[in-house]
Amino acid sequence: AIFESPTPEILNSKYDIIIIGAGAGGAVMANRLTEDNSTKVLLIEAGGSDFMNTNILAPGLATSLSRSKFDWNFTTTPQVGLNNRSVQYPRGFVLGGSTAINLMIYSRGTIDDFNRVANVSGDEGWSWNEMLPFIFKVDNMTTPTDGHNTTGQFNPALHNTDGVVDISVPGVSLDIDARGLNASQELPDEFPFNLDYNSGNTTGFSWTQATIHDGRRTTSATSYLAEAFNRTNLDILVNTRVTKIAPVGEVNGVPDLRSVQFAQSANGTLYTLEAAEEVILSAGAVQSPHILMLSGIGNKDHISSFGIKTLVDLPAVGTNMQDHVFLGNSWLVNSNFTLDDLHRNATLSAEQLQIWEVNGTGLIGLPPTNQFAWLRVDPSVFQSLNATDPSAGTTSANFEMIISDNFASKRVALPAEGRFLTFVTNVVSPSSRGNISLASANPFDAPLINPNLLGTDVDVAIMRSAIKAARAFAAAPAWSDYIISEFGAFANATTDEELDAYIRDNADTVDHPVGTVPMGKGCEGALNADLTVKGTAGLRVIDASAFPFVPSGHTQGPTYILAERAAELVKASLGQQERSRHHRGGNKY
Numbered sequence: 001a002i003f004e005s006p007t008p009e010i011l012n013s014k015y016d017i018i019i020i021g022a023g024a025g026g027a028v029m030a031n032r033l034t035e036d037n038s039t040k041v042l043l044i045e046a047g048g049s050d051f052m053n054t055n056i057l058a059p060g061l062a063t064s065l066s067r068s069k070f071d072w073n074f075t076t077t078p079q080v081g082l083n084n085r086s087v088q089y090p091r092g093f094v095l096g097g098s099t100a101i102n103l104m105i106y107s108r109g110t111i112d113d114f115n116r117v118a119n120v121s122g123d124e125g126w127s128w129n130e131m132l133p134f135i136f137k138v139d140n141m142t143t144p145t146d147g148h149n150t151t152g153q154f155n156p157a158l159h160n161t162d163g164v165v166d167i168s169v170p171g172v173s174l175d176i177d178a179r180g181l182n183a184s185q186e187l188p189d190e191f192p193f194n195l196d197y198n199s200g201n202t203t204g205f206s207w208t209q210a211t212i213h214d215g216r217r218t219t220s221a222t223s224y225l226a227e228a229f230n231r232t233n234l235d236i237l238v239n240t241r242v243t244k245i246a247p248v249g250e251v252n253g254v255p256d257l258r259s260v261q262f263a264q265s266a267n268g269t270l271y272t273l274e275a276a277e278e279v280i281l282s283a284g285a286v287q288s289p290h291i292l293m294l295s296g297i298g299n300k301d302h303i304s305s306f307g308i309k310t311l312v313d314l315p316a317v318g319t320n321m322q323d324h325v326f327l328g329n330s331w332l333v334n335s336n337f338t339l340d341d342l343h344r345n346a347t348l349s350a351e352q353l354q355i356w357e358v359n360g361t362g363l364i365g366l367p368p369t370n371q372f373a374w375l376r377v378d379p380s381v382f383q384s385l386n387a388t389d390p391s392a393g394t395t396s397a398n399f400e401m402i403i404s405d406n407f408a409s410k411r412v413a414l415p416a417e418g419r420f421l422t423f424v425t426n427v428v429s430p431s432s433r434g435n436i437s438l439a440s441a442n443p444f445d446a447p448l449i450n451p452n453l454l455g456t457d458v459d460v461a462i463m464r465s466a467i468k469a470a471r472a473f474a475a476a477p478a479w480s481d482y483i484i485s486e487f488g489a490f491a492n493a494t495t496d497e498e499l500d501a502y503i504r505d506n507a508d509t510v511d512h513p514v515g516t517v518p519m520g521k522g523c524e525g526a527l528n529a530d531l532t533v534k535g536t537a538g539l540r541v542i543d544a545s546a547f548p549f550v551p552s553g554h555t556q557g558p559t560y561i562l563a564e565r566a567a568e569l570v571k572a573s574l575g576q577q578e579r580s581r582h583h584r585g586g587n588k589y
């Protein structure tokens with residue numbers, strides 16, 4: 001059941017597992033761990049229960065969710081690589097977490113991404129081949145809203161039809177789709193068609209797959225949580241923020257971190273509950289390291305400078321952050337209709353919303369893009385900088401090029417006139433590393449968020465190559481009677497120096513932070529390969545924080561997939577800690 005506040009029923013219950021955060025990671029855990037009805041689970045979520053809100057469910061309203069009541073409303077520190085600009089850093093604040101406010105692209109990551117996790121963690125279980133059963137557990141390929149023939153848009157053999165998260169290819173075709181396909185055929189060497197970018201090799205030009213079914217957004221709440229709502233062994237407590245994880249004693253000389261402190265407001269009552277088996281931290285890549293540091297787990301010098309007592313000196317907490325870099329490059333086009341019309345014309349968008357409300361059809365049910373390309377840069381780009389390719393390998397792209405039927409920029413508002421085509425270029429295998437650190441010891445203060453976007457010359461060079469590729473794609477004959485001219489600052493950026501200035505002045509985040517509590521051997525890792533926090537007992541981190549490198553795909557898919565395996569790891573160890581505590585004469589509760 002869902003509880004809006006910590007009722008006596010919750011406070012007097014005995015939970016085996018307490019999960020913190022109901023996003024991609026936490027929802028998978030809540031579902032899988034309650035499959036066995038003898039395991040009692042409490043899921044604590046800071047945001048509210050309004051996960052069926054129209055603004056969340058309607059894909060076409062997705063961009064209205066940042067800076068809404070469903071967003072934590074974070075801002076980064078000044079980003080050196082962005083000319084010291086600070087940018088908005090949205091994170092979901094509702095059941096479903098960031099899956100409820102994201103842009104719904106579904107990608108799994110690549111063979112090389114997962115094999116690199118296996119390498120770095122020292123556990124072959126994280127390799128692509130070993131992860132295939134978990135990859136298949138997640139997605140459920142559904143028929144697109146318009147019921148069109150999807151032959152040639154994805155490879156059915158690579159998808160499940162009884163996974164948990166409903167996905168689909170785009171449910172409305174746009175005029176530009178045929179041009180995009182033609183351009184890929186006209187330039188097959190640079191933009192080869194890839195039938196399914198979720199095969200493990202993303203490279204090439206593809207139709208998108210999105211977490212949308214019947215025109216409605218699928219979130220971790222409408223999928224994993226919804227399946228488990230009626231289980232009597234799952235309690236979900238919303239509007240409640242975990243402030244600290246604390247030890248209940250020691251196991252084998254390390255703190256046994258099974259006590260969770262939480263409150264509903266900064267000055268509200270502070271409650272404590274103890275998990276009999278484990279605490280699972282799934283608060284996402286910004287807040288999981290934040291909660292660990294508030295609990296005394298992190299770099300000793302950093303946390304003690306805020307007067308927090310160090311429980312575990314774990315320097316890798318917060319320091320290994322990675323994110324993808326976003327840039328919208330727009331062309332004015334010769335068209336009677338683009339999705340710009342939907343964004344400018346309130347009557348049209350109200351009409352479309354009405355159509356959508358009936359059966360999910362129409363423009364509101366569309367994902368943000370119907371087609372995109374995942375591409376690698378020429379090795380000479382890295383050689384000229386005396387650098388190595390930061391991507392995981394040849395199945396991973398260096399950058400992504402998203403085709404949008406409208407003006408798309410996080411920096412410049414939609415112009416009053418003109419219709420647009422935008423190729424959004426994203427650096428998806430960056431080399432920069434940023435960090436999350438404490439701003440204060442108050443759990444209700446946001447941490448300092450520094451994704452270090454474009455923090456290295458290599459990442460700028462990848463973005464430069466991406467823009468050149470976007471221009472090459474736009475020069476294909478397929479667009480010749482459509483594209484009028486490049487628009488805005490983009491049009492004036494020609495030389496490499498001008499491109500760099502344009503990039504630094506306009507780039508932003510793709511909202512894909514990971515790596516802030518990474519798996520890894522030695523002091524590079526904060527987590528063991530089984531996602532237990534090093535130097536502790538009773539505590540794991542299971543969310544996007546755990547990836548040692550950012551996957552070269554959008555990050556909800558990899559996080560769902562990671563959590564599916566993590567659930568197996570937790571299940572396999574259930575009862576073992578209890579037995580070891582019991583053996584020492586401990587009491588289960």
Ligand SMILES: Cc1cc2nc3c(=O)[nH]c(=O)nc-3n(C[C@H](O)[C@H](O)[C@H](O)COP(=O)(O)OP(=O)(O)OC[C@H]3O[C@@H](n4cnc5c(N)ncnc54)[C@H](O)[C@@H]3O)c2cc1C
Nearest residue numbers: 021023025046097098102103104105242284543544554556
């Ligand atoms: C605007 C935006 C667009 C995106 N677009 C895409 C996309 O198109 N495709 C894609 O694959 N990915 C996308 N992502 C990224 C994707 O959504 C995330 O990678 C994924 O949701 C990460 O899952 P998680 O479990 O790590 O964290 P989250 O999903 O963020 O979940 C963390 C949860 O923990 C809760 N929480 C935090 N602190 C506390 C606390 N102290 N106490 C209790 N609860 C707490 C939060 O409220 C939240 O519900 C996007 C993200 C954003 C924000």
